Amino acid sequence: MDRFEGEEYERRQVFVRLQDGRMETAWTYVFRPECAARLVDGEWDFERFLRTAKARFTTQYVGFDALEGDRPA
Secondary structure, rough: HHHHHHEEEEEEEEEEOOOOOEEEEEEEEEEEEOOOOHHHHHHOHHHHHHOOOOHHHHHOOOOHHHHHOOOOO
């Protein structure tokens, strides 16, 4: 996933609270502050993504096959 997310993201381990109240650690990707100018204002919205950005993402997406060089044999 590191290659897929690219240079704009940093992988971090964070604490998350589960529905039952327990705390666990999880890995996540966080957008690097130096790339913040590329972000749009507001929270990410899945429905808005479907309406306004999915088609563009799909046409530009090269697929995981293009990243095969990092796969273990």
